[in-house]
Amino acid sequence: MAAHLMAAQVLTHTRPGESAVFWVVGTLSVLAALGVVFSKNAVHAALALAGVMVSLAIFYAMQDAPFLAVVQVVVYAGAVMSLFLFVVMLIGVDSSDSLVETIRGQRLATGFFGVAFVALLVGVIGHTISHASAVGLASANAGGNVQAVARLIFTTYFWPFEIISALLIIAAMGAMVLAHRERTVPRPTQPELMRARFREGHPSAPHSGPGVFAAGDAADRPALLPTGAPDDASVYGELSGHRPVGDGSRENTP
């Protein structure tokens, strides 16, 4: 117990370099968190959230949790953020927020209660930590952080671990069921597609290119149909309706 208390006395103040890293990365993480909330574009919000997650990974590494730091980068900044960006791209980047308040005065009340909540938490924690003592993880991490965490996971927390693995499988299947779209009509076959095209009156053969059977073969000269009428569909869209300099209307009539 005495050794315990002595370690607590030693670790109340952290390593000298940690303070500087904490203030720099902490400021960055708060700015990035504000960016998540206040950026108009969902992609910018996702990038800011990735910044928060990477800075939290730095905090974990500083707090003697290298395993969690790596997991944070791999799972959060890697998998979860790419999933977020994927869905943002799927749904549309420009799905902007509506600026109409559905409940009147909600934003004002949210701001007020947010400031009050953070003041309450910071006040209580600040009051408590002024005489807090840290034990530190030097003895717990003596045989390596990964080994110590693994020992806990596979002994004390064995059943939660197993249940969480079942939860992961259930979640994956649930996502598959939710994202699966059932086909309500059978897929049309090729003959059915062909009959549908003819029923709508599409021509059976491709259109002729510009200038076929016409007096000239310029790109803006419409082809002539068997009836002798000019075929406007043979000319590229930008040029149709545009009459060439040497007026083609007379030459096009047979």
Next chain:
Amino acid sequence: MNPANYLVLAAILFTIGAVGVLIRRNAIVVFMCIELMLNAANLTLVTFSRLRGALDGQVIAFFVMVVAAAEVVVGLAIIVTIFRTRRSASVDDANLLKY
């Protein structure tokens, strides 16, 4: 620096996430703010793990990460399904259960 300063930072991040959930209407951004709150809770767990000198907090933070990953998968699938039927990702538009 007192290591418990991390707790203050986590409280600030949690509050920013909660404010974001309340004021944003885009379902994806609301979801990101929930992730922000989960991350702040994780930072609290890791800090308490260090303050108390026991690794249980780190193990539980690891479990929180796994549950958050599962939650993201299901939640984004729900958002995509709602977007498919309603052509909107706004939380105000999904009010069919109201009537």
